[in-house]
Amino acid sequence: MLPTEEKQQTIELVPLQSIKPLPGNVAAIGKEEDSMLRTDMTRIEAKGLYKIDPILLRRLTAEEIQEIKTKEPWSQVQFQILDGHSRWEAARDLGWTRIRAIIVDATRDEALEINYKKNRARGTVDPLREAMYFRHLYEDLKLTEEKIAEKFGIDRSYVAKILKRIKISKEARRNIVNRVTPGRKISGKHLEVIASVPEEKQAELTDIIIEGGLSYRQAERAKEAIEEGLPKEEAIQKAKEKPPPKPKKEWEPWACEKCGQKYRINWKKKLIQI
Secondary structure, three states: OOHHHOOOOOEEEEEHHHEEOOOOOOEOOOHHHHHHHHHHHHHHHHOOOOOOOOEEEEEOOHHHHHHHHHHOOOOOOOEEEEEOHHHHHHHHHOOOOEEEEEEEOOOHHHHHHHHHHHHHHHOOEOHHHHHHHHHHHHHHOOOOHHHHHHHHOOOHHHHHHHHHHHHOOHHHHHHHHHHOOOOOOOOHHHHHHHHOOOHHHHHHHHHHHHHHOOOHHHHHHHHHHHHOOOOHHHHHHHHHOOOOOOOOOOOOOEEOOOOOOEEEEOOOOOEEEO
16 A cells, blocks of 8 residues: 555655755646646745645665755755655745645655656656656666556556656757757657657657647658658748648449449448439
């Protein structure tokens, strides 16, 4: 049973300086949602209250705290965020010193599982981070596709599709992480297009998608453009061109053997006289 499934949970006011984000956090909040959150938190602050939904924290072990202090002797970190990264970031930007939180004891892998499940339930999972998490489950923890699917109550085919995204090169991933903002989303389908080209072309295609703000369909056309060897500007232009309409299928007339009456098939695939 995961720690978040416990019935009794105490809400505490925790200093922001004692909190650090979770490496491997899969959350991705949209620009509009982030703006709404910060507006709500500004109103709460104006009333002298801090009653936002509590964030969920994991208590770090003594060894983990010592590891942090070895690198940062001044650190006061004692907790790691499992859920509520956006609330924590907004609180820091607003100058809050404390934030409401629920503290649980959990291992690192339990923390990642909680983080993924909560963001999946809200529909706020970043597709690239999701792929990196699934790779950890598949390669490091040696879970099969079936076991991953069972863990999260999803289809094995979905797991297989996510794992295909890990074929993206480090350079392309770095491009996505450093340049994609909440207003310029890279979807899972974008990632699948990127992963489908040779590794040496992936960073180039990623750059074209981000710079051109291309949709998934446009990304597919950009893929064709770079395969033809077109430079970036021409590839973006070609990707944004409206594709020609598909030619209508011509149906051969059909004549009744008994009466000789001719028919054709209309768009609803029904016979009409001609």
